[in-house]
Amino acid sequence: MRIVRPLGVMTALLLTATLGSTAASAVPAESASGEGANGAGCTVPRVPGAEKVIGACLTDLTTAGTVGSGHTDPADWAGLVAPGTVNPSGVKGLQLDGYFPDTSTTNTNHGWNHDSQFVIRLPERWNGGLVVAGPPGVREQYANDRIIGDHALARGFAYAATDKGNTGPLIHRDGIRPGDAVAEWHTRLTQLTVAAKQTAARHYGHKPARTYVAGTSAAGYLVRWQLENRPGLYTGGIDWSGLLITRDAPNILDTAPAALRAYPRYRAGEPGAREAMHEAGYPAGSEPLWEFHHRSAWDALQRTLREEVDPGYDGAKEAGTPFCPEGTGAGCDTDYVYADRPATVHDTVERLSLTGKLKRPLITLHGTLDVLLPITRSGDTYADMVDESGRHAKSLHRYYRITAGTHTDGLHGSHPGLVRPMLPCFNAAFDAMTAWTTQGVTPPSSRTVPAPPAGSDPVEDCTL
Structure with missing residues (x-):
């Protein structure tokens, strides 16, 4: 039944x-x-x-x-x-x-x-x-x-x-x-x-005998949070394209609105709009992915998370107005400027924030063509936070930037010549984590993992 x-x-x-x-x-x-x-x-x-x-x-x-x-x-x-x-x-x-x-x-x-x-x-x-x-x-x-x-x-x-x-x-x-x-x-x-x-x-x-925590996107954020705050429960973790939450920028609350403002101008052919997207963190070469994310992701993600931490921005309205045009003003998530919001909002975000103070081994993967959580505003920033928190935390972290990886592997189907799947790299990272924590085999140093070599199967192969 x-x-x-x-x-x-x-x-x-x-x-x-x-x-x-x-x-x-x-x-x-x-x-x-x-x-x-x-x-x-x-x-x-x-x-x-x-x-x-x-x-x-x-x-x-x-x-x-x-x-x-x-x-x-x-x-x-x-x-x-x-x-x-x-x-x-x-x-x-x-x-x-x-x-x-x-x-x-x-x-x-x-x-x-x-x-x-x-x-x-x-x-x-x-x-x-x-x-x-x-x-x-x-x-x-x-x-x-x-x-x-x-x-x-x-x-x-x-x-x-x-x-x-x-x-x-x-x-x-x-x-x-x-x-x-x-x-x-x-x-x-x-x-x-x-x-x-x-x-x-x-x-x-x-x-x-050993317990690992793993996850992607919002769950990647949770992997980081657990290893910072509940280390006694885990042997280690694998964070795949994790969401970054920090009191101050960069975080998703200032990254997505920048795309919501700049992308319609890019689509209309306005000078400087492409450069504005790049400056906001959306990498050169990822342009074919922008229309899909504008239509299906940036607006909804921004409004969902903004309403959770800053419900006062749009007053009594719930989760704002979908796709409100740039220049609409107060209450429009396209015009949202996180840095200008009251200290109480930043205090709320701080309660949820990551610190980089790892207490258990962590392997982080992030795709260079991620245009939901751009790598320079998420994975790179978290790696810097870990490095700045001290030698101990840095020794517990490996960070692999996956060339041509994007936020969800399903996009490999529509963009096979542009996007590589991340799952093979996750599996390689999982095996590296277990070898690290059970056999003392140190994983490769943090690096940018190149695109798969000619003749390999990107759906199956990844070498960290």
Whole structure:
């Protein structure tokens, strides 16, 4: 039996790739609750702190099996995977779905209408490790199944993922004060990590020997935050094109408005507009990607995050006016100038900000053609923050600038001669992290990784 999630309003492709998806999906029927045996003879361990847990023994925990069985949501990873990507399969084990106590109701998976949902997958052949992830943007708990979960499971790791406590473009409605929805992301990833470790211990007889945190975009930001603030929970982490949040510029709140102002002038052929885009961080050579991001990403991302941290900018209106023209003035996100906003807004952002003070090993990947989170305003800046925080943090960090990588691998399909997929580099980084933390094999020095050599398959190959 499958419970089908209601069909919502579908946003444009990159918005779903970055912020979230509301497409219909098949989800598993309730087969067990609490601890005990389900109808298939599975023993379902209790997940500490969870309000609800259901479980199922599956012949394949990877998406090769869970798509057909209804134990994942393909809409949740729309746009994140390059065409032609071949994932591993054939990992037998136990899947647990559930949620922690929460008051918000944006996640409709399983018909639960309850946030703080999670998925935990426990392979039969366990290597003693655990990988924990949050979703990019404001997606749900299955968003990383193809780009992180499948590969972790095939390596023998247990895998756990959370929806971060709120989903969809109206996250600003969650919480009491500005910034609360994003702050909850920190709490929910920490909560799941603790619970997943204890669940694995109950299932396998001992706790994981090593735990890695991984994620892309907004979840890359969470990887950094966890390794700065909750290092005792993790062995290390991999941050893929992470969102940068800092009290002062550069951050997304001053990068996206610059594009919203300059791109329409560029499209109209106005002199100096291309240079204005480059000055705002959007790299030369990325011009073919601009129209798509203007239509589908910059405006929505800006309004979603700005409403969360600075709701007073547009008064009582929620999340501004889509695509308001430059020069509209107060309340228009195209004209938003973060540096001019009141100190209270900067204080809110500071509460969520990164510091660069790493306390566990981190590998960062960022594409040179990222035009959602431009590399000079995100990855490069965070690497500088780590370097400036001291030798210890610097020794824990490796930063790989991936030539021709962009924010989401799905764009390789429409721009195969321009964009390379990042997933092969993520897999290489994951293997480098495990070798670093378990065998003492030092990863290559931070560098700009060149484009794939002629004759290689960019969907499969990457050498850091």
